[in-house]
Amino acid sequence: xxxxxxxxxxxxxxxxxxxxxxxxxxxxxxxxxxxxxxxxxxxxxxxxxxxxxxxxxxxxxxxxxxxxxxxxxxxxxxxxxxxxxxxxxxxxxxxxxxxxxxxxxxxxxxxxxxxxxxxxxxxxxxxxxxxxxxxxxxxxxxxxxxxxxxxxxxxxxxxxxxxxxxxxxxxxxxxxxxxxxxxxxxxxxxxxxxxxxxxxxxxxxxxxxxxxxxxxxxxxxxxxxxxxxxxxxxxxxxxxxxxxxxxxxxxxxxxxxxxxxxxxxxxxxxxxxxxxxxxxxxxxxxxxxxxxxxxxxxxxxxxxxxxxxxxxxxxxxxxxxxxxxxxxxxxxxxxxxxxxxxxxxxxxxxxxxxxxxxxxxxxxxxxxxxxxxxxxxxxxxxxxxxxxxxxxxxxxxxxxxxxxxxxxxxx
Amino acid sequence: xxxxxxxxxxxxxxxxxxxxxxxxxxxxxxxxxxxxxxxxxxxxxxxxxxxxxxxxxxxxxxxxxxxxxxxxxxxxxxxxxxxxxxxxxxxxxxxxxxxxxxxxxxxxxxxxxxxxxxxxxxxxxxxxxxxxxxxxxxxxxxxxxxxxxxxxxxxxxxxxxxxxxxxxxxxxxxxxxxxxxxxxxxxxxxxxxxxxxxxxxxxxxxxxxxxxxxxxxxxxxxxxxxxxxxxxxxxxxxxxxxxxxxxxxxxxxxxxxxxxxxxxxxxxxxxxxxxxxxxxxxxxxxxxxxxxxxxxxxxxxxxxxxxxxxxxxxxxxxxxxxxxxxxxxxxxxxxxxxxxxxxxxxxxxxxxxxxxxxxxxxxxxxxxxxxxxxxxxxxxxxxxxxxxxxxxxxxxxxxxxxxxxxxxxxx
Numbered sequence: 001x002x003x004x005x006x007x008x009x010x011x012x013x014x015x016x017x018x019x020x021x022x023x024x025x026x027x028x029x030x031x032x033x034x035x036x037x038x039x040x041x042x043x044x045x046x047x048x049x050x051x052x053x054x055x056x057x058x059x060x061x062x063x064x065x066x067x068x069x070x071x072x073x074x075x076x077x078x079x080x081x082x083x084x085x086x087x088x089x090x091x092x093x094x095x096x097x098x099x100x101x102x103x104x105x106x107x108x109x110x111x112x113x114x115x116x117x118x119x120x121x122x123x124x125x126x127x128x129x130x131x132x133x134x135x136x137x138x139x140x141x142x143x144x145x146x147x148x149x150x151x152x153x154x155x156x157x158x159x160x161x162x163x164x165x166x167x168x169x170x171x172x173x174x175x176x177x178x179x180x181x182x183x184x185x186x187x188x189x190x191x192x193x194x195x196x197x198x199x200x201x202x203x204x205x206x207x208x209x210x211x212x213x214x215x216x217x218x219x220x221x222x223x224x225x226x227x228x229x230x231x232x233x234x235x236x237x238x239x240x241x242x243x244x245x246x247x248x249x250x251x252x253x254x255x256x257x258x259x260x261x262x263x264x265x266x267x268x269x270x271x272x273x274x275x276x277x278x279x280x281x282x283x284x285x286x287x288x289x290x291x292x293x294x295x296x297x298x299x300x301x302x303x304x305x306x307x308x309x310x311x312x313x314x315x316x317x318x319x320x321x322x323x324x325x326x327x328x329x330x331x332x333x334x335x336x337x338x339x340x341x342x343x344x345x346x347x348x349x350x351x352x353x354x355x356x357x358x359x360x361x362x363x364x365x366x367x368x369x370x371x372x373x374x375x376x377x378x379x380x381x382x383x384x385x386x387x388x389x390x391x392x393x394x395x396x397x398x399x400x401x402x403x404x405x406x407x408x409x410x411x
Numbered sequence: 412x413x414x415x416x417x418x419x420x421x422x423x424x425x426x427x428x429x430x431x432x433x434x435x436x437x438x439x440x441x442x443x444x445x446x447x448x449x450x451x452x453x454x455x456x457x458x459x460x461x462x463x464x465x466x467x468x469x470x471x472x473x474x475x476x477x478x479x480x481x482x483x484x485x486x487x488x489x490x491x492x493x494x495x496x497x498x499x500x501x502x503x504x505x506x507x508x509x510x511x512x513x514x515x516x517x518x519x520x521x522x523x524x525x526x527x528x529x530x531x532x533x534x535x536x537x538x539x540x541x542x543x544x545x546x547x548x549x550x551x552x553x554x555x556x557x558x559x560x561x562x563x564x565x566x567x568x569x570x571x572x573x574x575x576x577x578x579x580x581x582x583x584x585x586x587x588x589x590x591x592x593x594x595x596x597x598x599x600x601x602x603x604x605x606x607x608x609x610x611x612x613x614x615x616x617x618x619x620x621x622x623x624x625x626x627x628x629x630x631x632x633x634x635x636x637x638x639x640x641x642x643x644x645x646x647x648x649x650x651x652x653x654x655x656x657x658x659x660x661x662x663x664x665x666x667x668x669x670x671x672x673x674x675x676x677x678x679x680x681x682x683x684x685x686x687x688x689x690x691x692x693x694x695x696x697x698x699x700x701x702x703x704x705x706x707x708x709x710x711x712x713x714x715x716x717x718x719x720x721x722x723x724x725x726x727x728x729x730x731x732x733x734x735x736x737x738x739x740x741x742x743x744x745x746x747x748x749x750x751x752x753x754x755x756x757x758x759x760x761x762x763x764x765x766x767x768x769x770x771x772x773x774x775x776x777x778x779x780x781x782x783x784x785x786x787x788x789x790x791x792x793x794x795x796x797x798x799x800x801x802x803x804x805x806x807x808x809x810x811x812x813x814x815x816x817x818x819x820x821x822x
Contacts, residue, residue: 070773073810073812073813091772091773091812091813092771092813093813094813095812095813112773113773114718114725114727114771114773115716115727115728115729115770116715116771117729117771134718134727135716135718135727136718137716137790160720175721176720176722176725177775178718178720178725178767178775179775305526305545305546305548305549306548307525307545307547307548307589309587309589309593312587314525314587316525316545316546316589317526318528325742325808330741330743331737331742333743333745334744356589358525358526360524360525360527360528361502362481362502362524362525362590364590379548393810394808394811394812394813395808395811397736397805397806397808397809398809398810399484399804399805399809400806401484401502401503401505401506401524401805402484402502402504402506402509402805403504
């Protein structure tokens, strides 16, 4: 008995009309005409709205939802998200400028990231947003800058937890880390903080990201609440904000199953109920990036050449790792897996074949699909990489080999 | 007996004056002032000139040297290289524009890369450069575009060899590949080529890159000459160009030893002598990118914060994977190794310590040095990543988290 080959999770966010994928209600062939070039990224406004609604349905109503704009900093996307969520988290001075261009009140914008430069701290203090302090040194610099500007900085303490989010794509807590202040050192830091001209706002506890296991997230939530409440007792005043991080993952690769959001939500309901008395003055915040926008986006490239080499068919496209690095396997992952890929204007197609989809770069790493079954495609057809709404364009080496940039549209 | 820990190869391209590294003769602290910001990349003009001279010394004088500008497309670098080498190889329409801005004659510029768009083919034909044809389909498109423009396209055939360059960082030949035309199909293609309005210029045979083993390169040269000469017999006329590729590597990681250029050169002398009669009308070309510029560049960032977490010291800098992705480990390589890193203004320093150097991004992957012994550094000190002259800035996700771009200077 042979095991069934792992499949990609069902992805139903985009309807198919006449065998053509529609994004934002526009058939892809028409969308390509409207954009005027391939490659492009298209993000579906309604898909983002639906995702936020789904979260609101499952999460306790008193939990606030923040958008971590590092996942997709396209200004139009940030503007759209700003109308849907309760706050925005930024990771640089550049992101801060984009966030401040939205109608989001400054006190609902927070800035996390190690190595904030003085110029960034200064802008953040002037804007009145919440600085998530990453170290004792940053706290001192923020206080000095506040004194210079005559503005009391709003600050929260980013905590490096004493646990980690298990089975995570990326572990952000537990053990030594560059992020935040070790949980065991936070009480001493809070004493010093109280003595400085700083407006204490709360805690930011982030333990991992891209997690598909509800049980792991539930366990992390238990530990995050316990840690946050323990640290709150040492704080100069009740924390206004208790940011418990994010970490909700989306399925990318064959065999990955969708996160059970209902289970995560139910567990969080229980935690909120149990700790309601201690959290009277605190706003619990969940900060999500990829989970809000990742599934709402596609990357679209045109087939430029169709060629065979020693029995294998290659579709050579005008798009590749310079725009969608993660889908290519990040410059040579040891175990590379395919993102979900299809021929956008021939979803089922007249015939199927096993092909590799490559980009125009002079490197074998420029691979968008390795030996996948797709509809038979010819030059001019549109290759679509799904799950491309987060960490796509902005996380790729756009200048590599000096090809044209990918356009982004929000529909 | 315990084995000695592997060390980085000796890197002597930059002198140290008063414990400060000098690039292009300028001490790094002064250079940082002159540039006006960190992070920056600095490339040393004289180091590139020396590297070309070294190659000329070891390679047969009749072998031409081309610069593969994908390694470093900074216009000033390309201008400098254009005065030193015999030709430039480009990988996109964007690179072609930069190359055409130099004084290099068009017929010494060649354009390789799968998936060339019609617009790129058209520019290339109009410019009169040599198109390295990657497929039969591209040949037909080039001929059609030539007919439209009334210009006979200069073409060479890129061959997917029937062997590979062993022990390579990247294999570009052998087995099915997106590059070039399978060697066994080239004779049929040449027949068709002769019937089209195309000016046949020769062959491009590239079997791998970033190789540190002279024996592997010697073996590849043997096979490349044999293949090229065999295919030449099928050509419509004697190949004007026999591009045998590059593949010369530079040492990046502990334990890597420098390529024995003398051994490669001697072997090539033998091959050229042996095949002189057959090569009377052909120009043998070696195409190098990384080997010409990789060691001539440094990436420089400032320490913004110095922090400890659970017994480990972190230097947090204003630079990171968004500028120098390869040094960080390309978004999570399974076995990550350190590039050579030092404190540029304290090369030896007053004291030494084991630290990790991280960047400002909110990801644990933003790591420039993992537990390395460096001079003790404080905020304001300059972290230098050596071997950063190739595939640094242009191969990194500059927009990731919207931090400022790195400046580039050629000194």
